[in-house]
């Protein structure tokens with residue numbers, strides 16, 4: 616496998632993935648329409664002559680000349696704030712964008728990697744969530760544009776595998792953080808970091824006792840590449856099972872930033888999942904992958920990055 620297409624390449628995960636694939640010796644084509652991503656995330660990649668970039672909306676027909684060995688589809692709106700603002704774009708990139716990129720993979724006889732999400736489990740009734748859990752998603756709910764687009768995407772990937780014998784991978788990604796997240800992304804770690812660094816109170820939604828499990832970006836990227844290079848065709852959870860309440864996360868950010876800020880409680884967004892923790896036994900067993908970076912270390916590196924973005 617040597618020549619790859621990465622959609623969503625100018626985003627947070629996509630840009631790190633391009634860098635790592637280039638370091639591993641792959642030829643990488645990045646594609647993004649910059650609806651939420653920024654090409655400055657690709658400054659390092661542009662230095663490499665094995666990298667090229669297309670400014671293109673993946674919901675439109677995609678033409679790539681020459682051979683392709685894999686298509687990695689990361690393009691999406693990914694922050695709850697962005698996908699609430701752009702629900703139709705979110706549905707289109709999950710449905711039409713997944714269809715177009717699958718069609719391209721079929722045309723090129725390429726391996727296809729789909730970046731799904733823990734949100735396919737919705738507001739889960741069991742914790743941690745194994746891959747067999749079928750989820751608790753409200754199809755008409757405020758988050759459904761994202762959750763259902765990813766559920767539909769998984770179904771489309773399955774159909775291409777069954778109907779066209781496409782070689783597929785499905786990563787169910789749990790909350791991931793690190794440098795290159797936008798400060799105005801709206802997700803909890805950039806929000807708390809910006810508030811802590813600018814002396815404003817940290818906005819904890821609801822009572823802050825809801826949980827998430829945060830994976831550092833380098834662990835996630837290694838997990839995605841290990842999955843790509845495996846032969847596992849069914850969905851695999853990739854995330855860090857170290858589960859924290861949002862109150863605990865806020866305290867950690869304040870300590871690491873050395874901030875005097877306090878906490879202010881704001882209304883919990885409707886249908887905000889109460890708990891979330893990956894069961895990663897399948898990734899450990901079938902990929903030999905586990906996350907390595909503790910939350911404190913990852914937060915330290917991220918906060919240093921966020922300082923440069925103020």
Ligand code: NAD
Pocket residue numbers: 622623624625626627628629646647648649650651652653671672673674688689690691692693694708712730731732733787788789790791792
């Ligand atoms: P991101 O917003 O930083 O990156 C997504 C990129 O996709 C952006 O650069 C955006 O401009 C691009 N994009 C969106 N619509 C497009 C379109 N129609 N055509 C071309 N490009 C388009 O988000 P991220 O955190 O890097 O997420 C990457 C992928 O991982 C997404 O598919 C997301 O759903 C998934 N994911 C991420 C997390 C996480 O915690 N970061 C968790 C679960 C799943």
Ligand code: UDP
Pocket residue numbers: 694695696790801802803804806807818819820821825827861883884887888
């Ligand atoms: N959250 C918060 N304050 C913020 C942003 C988010 O308390 O400023 C909470 C949010 O309600 C959720 C958790 O942090 O319970 C994670 O939110 P995020 O948007 O990062 O991702 P999600 O896991 O909900 O997709």
